[in-house]
Amino acid sequence: MCRWLAYSGEPLRTSAVLLDAKHSLVAQSLDSPLGAETVNGDGFGIGWYPPGAVAGSIPAVFHSTEPAWNDENVRELARAVESPLFFSHVRAAAGPPIQRTNCHPFRWENWLFMHNGFLSEFAKVKRELTFAIDPSLYPHVTGTTDSEVLFHLALTNGLVDDPVAALRATVDLVERVGRDHGIMFPMQGTVAVADGATIWALRYSTQGRSRTLFHSADIPTLREMYPDAERLSEFGEHAHVVVSEPLNDLPGVFIEVPESTIAILDRDGYHHEPFRSAA
Structure with a gap:
């Protein structure tokens, strides 16, 4: 459906992974071998926290409906922005229209959220799930995607206080409502959530056949494995990325996140x- 990338570590110029990597996120927007769709050309988004941000800092966001590979603004922005934690996403639309309000990542206060996947037969469950969003949050739903509804349901279910419990409660709701409407496999995808300090990355589907998700190995380990890799000098000791698919083909650099797992990345x-166990 889409491809996404999350970075955490020392402040990094975002172009290092969005543009310059062998299989960068912008490259994946045009050629995504592990994706459900090879091309992800229905929009781009980036959300980033500023260097020196403290707990509760509000991230900036940029969205474009242009294909990432063809948007000069994306390249200008990626080369200018430096951040210790950022999300980026390239979209392959699966029904909802191509418009900026449907581009990820989504933001609420100091939280960022993005999703690769879908809620099966969303039209059947849209009304019930949307009405389950807390009334105080409902005005903040500005787009038409199932992903944005998923985010606001997670907020409703206590994301701010306990992200893991909130994601579990949200998936429980999606699956219960889906099955009430005769949908066999209601939930599919990978989800990334951040509060400015920590990233929670979920890989889960009701069917137990989720979209791909990987994270990088530790930089000190990679420097031992590849002492001649000059590119590693760009990254600090705490640099990590979580990605829909690897940014290069070097063995051992990227580790697959297991099915039905939350990978939690902090300092x-x-x-x-x-x-949970796959259904």
Whole structure:
């Protein structure tokens, strides 16, 4: 459906992974070998926290409906922005129209959210799921995607206080409502959420056949593995990325996140937490 990338670590010029990597996110927008669709040309988005941001800092966002590979603004922005934590997303629309309000990442206060996947037969469950959003949050839903509804349901279910529990409660709701409407596999996808300090990345589908998700190995480990790789000098000791598919083909650089798992990335690195057993 889409491709996305999340970075956390020392402040990094976003072009290092959005443009300059062998299989960068912009390259994936035109050629995505592991994606459900090879081309992801229905919009681009980036959300970033400024260097020196403190807890609760509001991220900036930029959205474009142009294909990422053909948008000069994307290249100008990526070479200018430096950030310690940023999200970026290239979209392959699967029904909802191509418009800026449907581009990821979505933002609410200091939170960013993006999604690769879908809620099956969303038209059947849209009304019930949308009405389950807290009334105080409902005015902030400005687009028409299932992903934005998913984000606001997670906020409704306590994302700010406990992201893992909120994501579980949200998926429970999606699956219950879906099955009430005769949908066999209601939930599909990978989700990334950040509060400015931590990234939570979920890989889950009701069917147990989720979209791909990987994260990078630690930079000190990679420098030991590839001592002659000059490109690694661009990254600090705490630099990590979580990606829909690897940014290069070097063995050991990217580690697949298991099915039905939340990968949590903070200053200390990654740890994985089981989400639930695949249905």
